[in-house]
Amino acid sequence: MSRFLACWRQLTARSLVSNSSPFQSSWNVQGAYSGVDPTAGSLHVGNLVALMPLIHLYLHGIPVYSLIGDATVQLGDPSGRTTGRHELKQDVRNRNKENIEKQILSLPEKVITYAKDCQYKCEGADASPLTWNIVHNLDWYKNMNLLTFLNEVGRQARVSQMLARDSVTSRLQSSSGISFSELTYQLLQAYDFLHLYKNHKVNLQIGGSDQWGNITAGTDLIRRFYPKSMTKSPVYALTTPLLTTANGQKFGKSAGNAIWLDPSLTDSYSLYQSFISLPDDIASKYLDMLTLLSSEDLESIKSKHFQNSSSRFIQHSLAFNVVHMVHGKESAKLAQLQTELLHGSHPAPFGFSVSAENSILPSVDKLKDIFKTSNCYYKVDSSTDAIPFSRLLRELGIYISRKEASEHIRSGAISLAHETVVDPNIILTHKDLAVLRIGGRRALILDFT
Ligand SMILES: Nc1ncnc2c1ncn2[C@@H]1O[C@H](COP(=O)(O)OP(=O)(O)OP(=O)(O)O)[C@@H](O)[C@H]1O
Ligand SMILES: N[C@@H](Cc1ccc(O)cc1)C(=O)O
Structure with a gap:
């Protein structure tokens, strides 16, 4: 069995394929890529879905490329968006690019360790991972002349096809319309694929399902450029399902519900x-x-x-x-x-809970050690420990105003160490740790020691 076929079986068994070029067992994948625009300082869980096929390919010993869109980020991909993106300043784009690059560079080692722990097997294929390559599209766009681009790429592109892409039709109908630069975004992504095909033998592009139009713009362009190579080295498109919230909204930056992979942003x-x-x-x-x-x-x-x-x-x-x-x-x-x-299920002192089978609660010092690096840990120092409860919550940054804190307290949504607190003016006399609960699921540790 070929490496790619073994990998394809993994991808389909894990429901990682939403759409693809017509699949045949003879697919001959020589290299695969997936891109991300540095519109934020970290990748998020949604991006991880589009990365999973690349991870499986990597573990099957197929060359993989992560593309950082430091050129395309300047235009903004209209896919899946109802309005244009805000322009990011150059220093922000550079910072984002550096952070994302670091994140991707650290991924292969983590993936290999994790795969070993899972005893991951490449069914029927004898494979070991190669290098995980990183490329930046500004490298080929920074010296690209406008006339060269229009002559080489623009001449091959069909306006009717560009206008028919989902990302474009939905925006054409919207009140804000679509800018010319957003319309041309698909040509830049198409040319990226062409560049990687020509220079690195990459013949598969992967992305979330909102990327189908941009990816097939690339396969169309390569077929027009290299019609004769299609028998020996065909090009393929593959998209993954989108990760959505329980009410069907895409997880991501635009929707404002991203769960970051960087532990300093989401611990x-x-x-x-x-x-x-x-x-x-x-x-x-x-x-x-x-x-x-x-x-x-x-x-x-x-x-x-x-x-x-x-x-x-x-x-x-x-x-x-x-x-x-x-x-x-x-x-x-x-x-x-x-x-x-x-x-856990069994209430214990300070508002902690442990499951009945494992009911020995660690000491205060040990608990501090367990929580002190997490985002839910708040140290109450001596300057803030004798102030009204609503002010304390404001000073710790748990609420942005005392008014908001008071409203939540009065509504009965807040409890401290198993006791519901309803008086915003109460002064706490705690001397150790206490768990503060807000609503059903949010729990924070207040450290009064
Ligand atoms: N929720 C998601 N589920 C699956 N794939 C996703 C999700 N969000 C992003 N992706 C995929 O991650 C890749 C990189 O996306 P990128 O970070 O450039 O944009 P994005 O996160 O979709 O941005 P935005 O949320 O601002 O639209 C793309 O292939 C995209 O389809
Ligand atoms: N358009 C992709 C990112 C990307 C950029 C350039 C590429 O060549 C590929 C992918 C997105 O916004 O999600």
């Missing part, structure tokens, strides 16, 4: 937590898509979960595995322990 505990309240069917699908667990392990997790679905075993397994892959195993273990202490 391991919050990343872990983001999967815990997913409905069973969605969590089960994400477990297939976002982990490298074997089909036997996936089966056994699901069957264990359905013996007692209140255990949320699928959600916890998904959370542990994603944190393991992107932040490392130690961070995943810590996030699991923090989750157990904050959301």
Whole structure:
């Protein structure tokens, strides 16, 4: 079996293929790429879906390329957007580019460690990972002359096809319309694919399903440029499903609901937590898509979960595995322990909870060690410990105003160490740690020591 066929089986079994060029077992993939525009300082969980096929290809020993769109970010991709993007300043774009590049550079080592832990196998293929390459599209656009681009690329592009792309039709009908630069975005992404095909033998582009139009603009352009090469080295497109919220909204930067992969923006505990309240069917699908667990392990997790679905075993397994892959195993273990202490089933002192089987609560010092690096830990110092509760919450930055804090307190949504607090003016007399709960799921640690 060819390496790509073995990999394709993994991708389809894990529901990672939303659309593709007509698949045949003879697909001859020599290299694959996926791109990201540095519109933010970190990748997010949505981007991870589009990265998963690249991860499987990498583990199967097929050359992979991550493209950082430091040229395309200047135009803004209209795909999946109802309005144009705000222009980012050059220093912000550069910072974003550096951060994303660092994140991608650190990925292969993490993926290999995680894959070993999962005993990931390349069925029927003898493979070992090659280098994970990073390219920047400004490298070929910075000296590109406008006339050369229009002559080489513009001449081949068909305006009727450009206008028919989903990303364009939806915007043409909107009140804000679409700018010329956004309309030409697809030609730049198409030319990227052509460039990588010509210079690095890359003949597969992968992206989220909103990228189908841009990716096929590339396959069309390459076929027009190199009609004779198509028998020996054909080009392919592959898209993954979009990761959406429970109400169908795409997870991402534009929707403002991104869960970042950078631990300084979304710490391991919050990343872990983001999967815990997913409905069973969605969590089960994400477990297939976002982990490298074997089909036997996936089966056994699901069957264990359905013996007692209140255990949320699928959600916890998904959370542990994603944190393991992107932040490392130690961070995943810590996030699991923090989750157990904050959301277990058996109430314990200071407002912590632990499960009945594991009811020994760590000492205050140990608890401080467990939580002090997480975003849910707040140190209450001596200048703030004798002030009214609503002001304390404002001073700690938990609420932006005292008024907002007071409203939440009065509504009964806040409890401290198992006690609901309804008086915004109360002065706390705590001397150790206490868990502050806001609504159903948010839990913070206040450290009064
Ligand atoms: N929620 C998601 N599910 C699956 N793939 C996604 C998701 N969000 C982004 N991607 C994919 O990640 C790749 C890089 O996307 P990029 O970061 O450039 O834009 P984006 O996150 O979609 O941005 P925005 O949210 O601003 O539209 C693309 O292939 C895109 O389709
Ligand atoms: N258009 C992609 C990013 C990208 C940029 C250039 C490419 O060649 C490929 C992909 C997105 O916004 O999600």
